[in-house]
Amino acid sequence: MxxxxxxxxxxxxxxxxxxxxxxxxxxxxxxxxxxxxxxxxxxxxxxxxxxxxxxxQKTKILSLLITDIRNPFFTTLARGAEDAALRAGYRLLFANSDEDYAKEKGYVDMMLSTRVDGVLFAPTGDHSLENLLQLQKHNIPFVLLDREIPGIEADLVLGDSKEGARKLVEHLIELGHRRIAMINGTPDVSTARLRYSGYREAHLLSGLGVEDSLVIHRNFRDFQDESALDALIHHEQPPTAIFAANNMLAIGAIQALRKRGLQVPRDLSVVCFDDFGHTDVLNPFLTVASQPAYQFGALGMQLLIERIEGEAAQEHRKMILPSELLIRSSTQALV
CATH class of the missing domain: 1.10.260.40 (lambda repressor-like DNA-binding domains)
Known part of the structure; x- marks a missing residue:
């Protein structure tokens, strides 16, 4: 040697x-x-x-911790983060928590032992506070992606979840829908809270009430509780449309509807937050609030490297990226 x-x-x-x-x-x-x-x-x-x-006292290694590698939003975000890291001379370690706090903790422990210079962190939920406090304790800089954590002051790159949700629901209301169900993430995730707030605001601004029995809370990673969907379908006054709070929930809901012989949009209109990336280019179907996923990763990485290299202001920065309403064929007007 x-x-x-x-x-x-x-x-x-x-x-x-x-x-x-x-x-x-x-x-x-x-x-x-x-x-x-x-x-x-x-x-x-x-x-x-x-x-x-x-x-x-530097490894030139950074870590990106995301919550669901299957989700096209996060795979595109990861590409943006990797490209930005390589341009700046850093290498990037990827980690995927699967929306699981214990798995997230294991990766944080690994990051501490690996001596990474910084972490781009999409938390599983509010309980991620303890993992982030561990990074702070060991003076490892981090930037939060997609989700805020109460009690943590950090640089943030977020989407405008409330506004995007409101635009999706308003689109359904403009088509004549008055009973709109929502399949959401769990309330301990900031994006779930904000998207519910947008759903609620669209109803109230249109003079409609919000019916709690039409709102389902499940893990953002997938939608496997088909009994909850059955409860909606067989509701005394069933919904005519569904707003899924992310693309993975939308896929699960549409698959469950098809198993029951129901077609979108013939029987129910469906909209969702987040697009499907390149897999949806040839035959775009779902009406979505599309977020600039690549920019999430690239901008988050830029903020992290500036923080590591002492180029960031002492005050933490909060970047909110807008979503774009893309109207496709998963919705139709009520006759």
Whole structure:
């Protein structure tokens, strides 16, 4: 194995000089720096990243923790984060919590032991507070994505969940729907609270009441409780439309409806928050509030690197990205 002593001997310099070239520290002439680097290339020397991290107190490794890798929103977000990290000279470790707090905690413990320089963090819910406090305790910078956590002051990149939800429900109301069900995430997730608030606001602004029996709360990751859907279908006054608070819930609901012989939009109109990425390009079907997922990741990574490198203001920043209403064929007007 090639060592810095081999490099030093062939370049005619000290091992300390080689170390300074590798870590970009100290005062070294440009001619010496070029000579050392040339020898490193000739000998195919690869610096020990762990040793470098001990010297520099930086690993140049960041982590991205998301809640559901299957969700096209998060896969596109991850691409934006990775591209931004690589441009800035960082490597990125991916982690997926599956909306599971215990799994999230395991990844946070791993990040602490790996000595990552910072974390781009999409929390599972309000209970993620303890995991974030662990990062704070160990002075690891983080930026929150998609969800806020009460009690945590941090840089944030969020979507306008309330406004996007309101626009979706208003679209249904304009089509004549008056009984609109909502399949939402659990109330301990900030986006679920905000999307319910938008759902509620659209009803109230249109002079309609909100009926609690038409609102279902389930895990954002999927919709497997078909008995809850049956309760809606067989309601004394069943809904004519469904607002799913994310795309994974929408997929589950549509599949369950089809199993019962119900077609969208013939029998029920359906809208949802978040688009489906490239998989939906050839045959776009669902009316959605589309978020700029790539920008979520890229902007979040930019804020994180600025925080790590001391380029951010002391005051934390909150970026809210707008959604776009895309009207497709999953809705129709009531006759």
């Amino acid at each position: 090639i060592t810095i002593y081999d490099i030093a001997e062939k370049a005619g310099v000290s091992a300390m000089t080689v170390s300074r070239v590798i870590n970009n520290t100290g005062r070294i002439s440009e001619a010496t720096r070029k000579r050392v680097k040339k020898v490193m290339e000739e000998l195919h020397y690869i610096p020990n990243s762990m040793a470098r991290s001990l010297v520099l």
